[in-house]
Amino acid sequence: MTPGEFTRQEILSQPEVWQATLESFPSQASSLAGQAAGLRRRPFLVTGCGSTYYLSVAAAAVLHRYGLQAIALPASELVYYSPPPTLETPVLLAISRSGTTSETIWAVEAFRRRYPQGLVIAISTVPATPVVEMADFRLLAAQAQERSVAQTRSFTSMYLLAQALASTLAGDQAAVAALDRLPGALVALFERESGLPRRLGEDLSLERFFFLGGGPLYGLACEAMLKTKELTCSWAEAYHPLEFRHGPMSVAGPGSLVVSFLSSSAAGAEAAVLGDMQQLGSRTLALAEQSGALDNIGTEGLLSLDSGLDDWGRGPLYLPLLQLAAYHRALAKGLDPDHPRNLTMVVEL
Numbered sequence: 190m191t192p193g194e195f196t197r198q199e200i201l202s203q204p205e206v207w208q209a210t211l212e213s214f215p216s217q218a219s220s221l222a223g224q225a226a227g228l229r230r231r232p233f234l235v236t237g238c239g240s241t242y243y244l245s246v247a248a249a250a251v252l253h254r255y256g257l258q259a260i261a262l263p264a265s266e267l268v269y270y271s272p273p274p275t276l277e278t279p280v281l282l283a284i285s286r287s288g289t290t291s292e293t294i295w296a297v298e299a300f301r302r303r304y305p306q307g308l309v310i311a312i313s314t315v316p317a318t319p320v321v322e323m324a325d326f327r328l329l330a331a332q333a334q335e336r337s338v339a340q341t342r343s344f345t346s347m348y349l350l351a352q353a354l355a356s357t358l359a360g361d362q363a364a365v366a367a368l369d370r371l372p373g374a375l376v377a378l379f380e381r382e383s384g385l386p387r388r389l390g391e392d393l394s395l396e397r398f399f400f401l402g403g404g405p406l407y408g409l410a411c412e413a414m415l416k417t418k419e420l421t422c423s424w425a426e427a428y429h430p431l432e433f434r435h436g437p438m439s440v441a442g443p444g445s446l447v448v449s450f451l452s453s454s455a456a457g458a459e460a461a462v463l464g465d466m467q468q469l470g471s472r473t474l475a476l477a478e479q480s481g482a483l484d485n486i487g488t489e490g491l492l493s494l495d496s497g498l499d500d501w502g503r504g505p506l507y508l509p510l511l512q513l514a515a516y517h518r519a520l521a522k523g524l525d526p527d528h529p530r531n532l533t534m535v536v537e538l
C-alpha cells in the first residue's frame with residue numbers, strides 16, 4: 190500500500206462524507222429535537238480525548254453562541270477530578286470516533302454515578318460500541334469511519350453533527366440548513382488552492398508551526414496543531430490569536446509558520462498579530478471567509494473560504510487544506526501518514 194494512501198483518500202473524500210453526514214442528521218436528531226426546550230435549559234459537559242477533546246472545545250463554543258452553558262473537559266478530568274458545579278443536572282456530550290477509548294467510557298460511567306438523572310448524548314462514527322450504547326441519544330457519522338490513525342474526515346464530520354445539534358437545540362433551523370453549503374464550498378476550495386498544501390508540506394525549511402484561532406475556531410486550531418504533530422512529528426502549538434503576543438511569540442521567527450484562522454468577529458486584531466509575527470521573521474498564512482481588505486496579509490497567502498457562513502458555521506472548512514499539508518510534510522520527511530510514530534487508532538487502557 191502506498192504510504193499515506195488511506196489518509197489521502199479520507200481527507201479528499203470530505204465533501205461527499207460531509208454531504209452524507211448532514212443528510213443523515215434530521216432523522217437521527219428527530220427524538221432529540223422534541224426535547225430541545227428542556228435540554229437547552231441544562232448545562233452541558235462536553236468531553237473527548239485528543240482530537241475529540243479539541244472537538245469538544247469547539248462544540249462548547251458553538252453552544253455558547255446560543256447562550257447555553259457548556260464546559261469542555263478532557264475525559265480524564267471528568268474521571269479523576271470533580272467537574273465544575275452546576276445548578277441543574279447536566280447533559281454529557283461524549284464525543285469519540287471509536288466509541289471504545291477507555292477514558293471516555295470511564296467518563297460516561299463517572300457521569301452516570303455522579304448524576305443519576307443526567308442525560309448522555311454520544312457523537313461517534315461507530316454504532317455498536319460502549320460509548321454509543323451507554324448513551325441516551327446518539328449521533329453517528331458512519332460514513333466518516335476511517336482506516337488511518339489520525340482523525341481527519343471523522344473529526345470534521347463529527348464536528349458538523351455537533352454544530353447541527355447545537356443549532357437544533359437552539360431552534361435555529363436556518364443555521365442547520367446553512368451547513369449544507371459546506372460540501373460545495375470545500376470542493377471549490379480544494380480546486381482553488383490545489384497547489385498550496387503540497388508547496389507548504391514539502392517546504393522543510395519550515396520547522397515550527399503555530400495555529401491561532403479564537404471563539405469556535407480555537408478548538409479547530411488545536412486540532413490543526415495536533416494533526417501536524419501526529420502526522421509530521423514537528424513542533425506545533427495552538428493559541429487564541431492575541432494570546433500569542435503574551436510570551437509564546439518568543440519562539441516565533443525565521444523557520445516558523447504562523448497560521449491564523451481569521452474570524453469575522455475579530456479579523457483586524459487577528460491580522461495585526463500576523464503582521465507582528467512577520468516583523469519577527471515568521472512566515473504567515475491566513476484563512477478567512479473573504480480576502481477583501483486583508484489582501485496583503487500572509488506571506489504564504491490569504492486563503493478565502495467563501496462559505497457564506499459565519500464564524501460558528503464555517504469551522505470545518507479551516508482544516509482540510511492543513512490536513513493535506515501535514516500529509517505532504519509527512520511524506521517529505523519519509524514518514525507514513527497512515528501509521529504515525531508512537532500512535533494507535535484508539536487508546537485502550
Ligand code: F1P
Nearest residue numbers: 238239240241285286287290340
Ligand atoms: C481519540 C484518539 C485521539 C488521538 C487520535 C486517535 O479517540 O485517541 O486522542 O488524537 O486521533 O484517536 P476517539 O475516542 O475519538 O476514538
